[in-house]
Amino acid sequence: MLPEIEKLLVLQDSDQRIRTLQLELLAIPQQRAAKEKTFSELSQQLSQIKFRLREIELEKKRLELDAEAKRESIARYKQQQLQTRKNEEYSALNHEISIAEEKIRSIEDRELELMETIEKLRPLVEQAEKAHVEGRIKLETQLSGLETRKNSLEARIRELQAGRARLTEGVEEDLLDRYTRLFKSKAGQAVVPVEHEVCSGCHMKVTTQTVILVKSEKSITHCPQCGRVLYLCP
Numbered sequence: 001m002l003p004e005i006e007k008l009l010v011l012q013d014s015d016q017r018i019r020t021l022q023l024e025l026l027a028i029p030q031q032r033a034a035k036e037k038t039f040s041e042l043s044q045q046l047s048q049i050k051f052r053l054r055e056i057e058l059e060k061k062r063l064e065l066d067a068e069a070k071r072e073s074i075a076r077y078k079q080q081q082l083q084t085r086k087n088e089e090y091s092a093l094n095h096e097i098s099i100a101e102e103k104i105r106s107i108e109d110r111e112l113e114l115m116e117t118i119e120k121l122r123p124l125v126e127q128a129e130k131a132h133v134e135g136r137i138k139l140e141t142q143l144s145g146l147e148t149r150k151n152s153l154e155a156r157i158r159e160l161q162a163g164r165a166r167l168t169e170g171v172e173e174d175l176l177d178r179y180t181r182l183f184k185s186k187a188g189q190a191v192v193p194v195e196h197e198v199c200s201g202c203h204m205k206v207t208t209q210t211v212i213l214v215k216s217e218k219s220i221t222h223c224p225q226c227g228r229v230l231y232l233c234p
Contacts, residue, residue: 002217004171005231008179008191011167018160019188025153028146035142042135046128053121060114067107070100175220182228191229202226 077093077100084090168176182190192201194214199206204225213221214230221230 001231002220004175004220005191005229007167007171008175008229009231011164011171011179012183012188012191014160014164014167015183016188018157018164021153021157021160025150025157028150028153032143032146035139035146039135039139042128042132046125046132049121049125049128053118053125056114056117056121060111060118063107063111063114067104067111070104070107074100074104179229186226186228189228191231192223193233194230195233199223199226199228199230201228206230 074097077097081090081093084093171179179190186201189201192199194200194206194211197205197208197211202223202225204223206223206225210221210224210230213219214232217232222228223230
C-alpha cells in the first residue's frame with residue numbers, strides 16, 4: 001500500500017471520529033428541546049386542569065351568591081306580604097316567591113353537579129401536580145446529563161483536532177486539499193477500498209484499467225465515477 005494511502009487512512013479514521021462526535025454534539029440542542037417540550041406538555045396539562053377546576057369553583061361561588069340573593073328576595077317578598085292588604089298585591093308577591101324558589105332549586109341542582117365534578121377533578125389535579133414535580137426533577141437530571149455529555153464531546157473533539165496536524169505531516173498539500181474536499185462532500189468516506197472491481201464508496205463497477213492502476217500502487221488512483229481515492233485491502 002502506498003505510504004500516502006496509509007497516512008490518509010489514519011487521517012480519515014481520526015476525521016471520522018471527529019465527524020461522529022460533531023454530529024452527536026449537534027444533536028444535543030434537539031435532544032434538549034425535545035425533553036423541554038415533554039415537560040412543557042406536563043405543565044400545560046397541569047395548568048389546564050387547574051384552570052378548569054378554578055372555573056367550576058368560581059361558577060359554584062356565583063351560584064351560591066345568586067341563591068343567597070334569591071333567598072333575600074323571598075324574605076323581602078314575605079315581609080311585603082305581611083304589610084299589604086290587597087289580594088292582587090299578595091298574589092303577585094306570592095308569584096314572585098314561587099319564581100324565586102324555583103330558581104333556587106335549579107341553582108341547587110347545578111351546585112350538586114358542580115360539586116360532583118369538583119370531587120372528580122381534585123384527584124386529577126393531585127396526579128398532575130405529582131407528575132409535574134417528577135417531570136421537573138427528571139428534566140433537570142436529563143439536562144444536566146446532556147450538559148456533561150456536551151462538555152465531554154467538546155473536550156474530545158478539541159483533543160482530536162489538536163492531534164490532526166501531526167497526522168497530516170508528510171501528505172502533499174494538493175492531495176490533502178483534495179482529500180479534505182472529498183471527506184466533506186462524501187459523508188466522511190474519501191478513501192475507500194476496491195472490492196471485486198467495485199468502488200465501495202459509490203458501489204459502481206470500475207474499469208479494468210482502474211483496477212490495474214490501484215494494484216500497481218505506483219500513484220494515487222481515483223474512482224472515475226465519484227472521485228474517491230481507491231486502494232486494495234491488504
